[in-house]
Amino acid sequence: MLLKKGQKTDITKNINAEKWIVCLGWESKEEIEIDSAAFLLDISGNCQQDEDFIFYGNTMSITQAVKHSTAPGKDKEQIEIIEKKIPPNIHRIALTLTIHEAEKRDHRFGQIHDAYVRIVNSSDGTELLRFEFGSDLENETAIVTAELYRYNGEWKFNAIGSGFNGGLAALCRNFGLDVSDEEETLPPPLPVTLTKIELTKKESVQIRKSEKITTHLEWTSKKDLDLYCFFVTRDGVEGKVYYKNKGTSTKSPFITLDGDSKNAGRETIHIHRPDQLRYVLFAAYSALSNGIGSFKSMHARAVVENHVGQTVIAPLLEENKYAYWVAIAHIDFTDQSEMKISHVEKYSKNNSEKSPLLYKDGSFKMDVGPEEFKSPSIFNLFGAKK
Structure with missing residues (x-):
């Protein structure tokens, strides 16, 4: 077995x-x-x-x-x-x-x-x-x-x-x-209890702030989802790590994306230096060429691990059939010893491909960032969008 x-x-x-x-x-x-x-x-x-x-x-x-x-x-x-x-x-x-x-x-x-x-x-x-x-x-x-x-x-x-x-x-x-x-x-570690927590709607939890954080976007459908990590560094720099910019582990923002899954499964973000960050926002994008459907029906969820035995799961709980974007989980790293993980679950407007944006104060908004086109959509081909 x-x-x-x-x-x-x-x-x-x-x-x-x-x-x-x-x-x-x-x-x-x-x-x-x-x-x-x-x-x-x-x-x-x-x-x-x-x-x-x-x-x-x-x-x-x-x-x-x-x-x-x-x-x-x-x-x-x-x-x-x-x-x-x-x-x-x-x-x-x-x-x-x-x-x-x-x-x-x-x-x-x-x-x-x-x-x-x-x-x-x-x-x-x-x-x-x-x-x-x-x-x-x-x-x-x-x-x-x-x-x-x-x-x-x-x-x-x-x-x-x-x-x-x-x-x-x-x-x-x-x-x-x-x-x-x-x-x-040797530096004394904080006490750690080996736990797995599944967040409810809009719930937050504090777990140990460790030296490395891993987040998985998991889903079960055959549709192509993309994991985005929007970040604000300790120095106030804003940005994002995603399939076009997979990041680096050796310099700021010390965030990397593993590959670009085009099938059911998972994509993974590694945060190599949480101490160099203030906030991150994890969001998922569903390309139009794959059709429209609820993120919930794909059983999409974000799974955050701190590598000292604590895992937090942020599932998607709402039915929303016309959104290309969903913001799933937010992490606040500003505390010295703990990090706050929040279930946010916010969707973009119907048929809007404008991305979310994460701001320096940790807040975020949907439908205010640049549009994302992973592959040519039917709207592009017929000139409805430029």
Whole structure:
């Protein structure tokens, strides 16, 4: 069973074995030292004691429910879990990877490829589930790859694959453990709860402002949608990243667009330096040559991830069959530690191809920007528009 990021599946119902073998693997062109670990967490998401942190320096939990070791074959490391020995106060087991001395050696997970976590049958080694992750990581030095969690008396697997900076010290703090004086020299991260939030109409939510933000425009129809990211930089510069200007990660605005999808699926915007921005507005454009139809019927939505375990979904809730543009989500980066994500859902006027505009104060208007023509429309061909 191959899982996607954010997907969950039953373990106790699907895996008929007393022992679960969790295997982790990765590849890299350079010599990068990576360590796996398991954090045994209570209902509040914290380790109650140091012994609940299972890694190369503490390879066995107190009840012998969880054991860390190197792995045979192509896998790099493995964690064995015996369900019946898991104490009742343990509600989650977070499975993680960290880069040893990442800051000193200038190593990042962006240098890693083909990373995965899988569970195999303890008797014959048959692969039972697999989650591949890491293609969206760059400067992160720690990853929560997945977690096992109790639900209604059963155990489930949650594919996470979210990374953040700070290495092992950050993970320990995040899960309620003290770190050594040497590790204390690393910048302390804010507490993070792994969450997924789906916004309701005009709702806003504040999540951690991390070092990288990714936004996906997802849809299910065969129509061609285009993701636009309107921005205002910290210096007050206004602009947009879209299929004609895919941006750059190395200079302002530090925003890039992945490709230009012409079929059902997704387009992705990466914000590489949120600290260099004040505001962004995510909008979608539907080309006339593809016909007119409701964005809602395409199941279009914006999905924002901060790469420290928090995901916000902004769905489209209104029926509007004659708009070429819809503004979906707005992000306010002006707070030092948090960012405010708002569900906006505003449509252009009927048959208007004038784009939205985002202003320096963070406000925006529809139907005031330049017209966009991705491909010649019937109006262009017959001279109705110039």
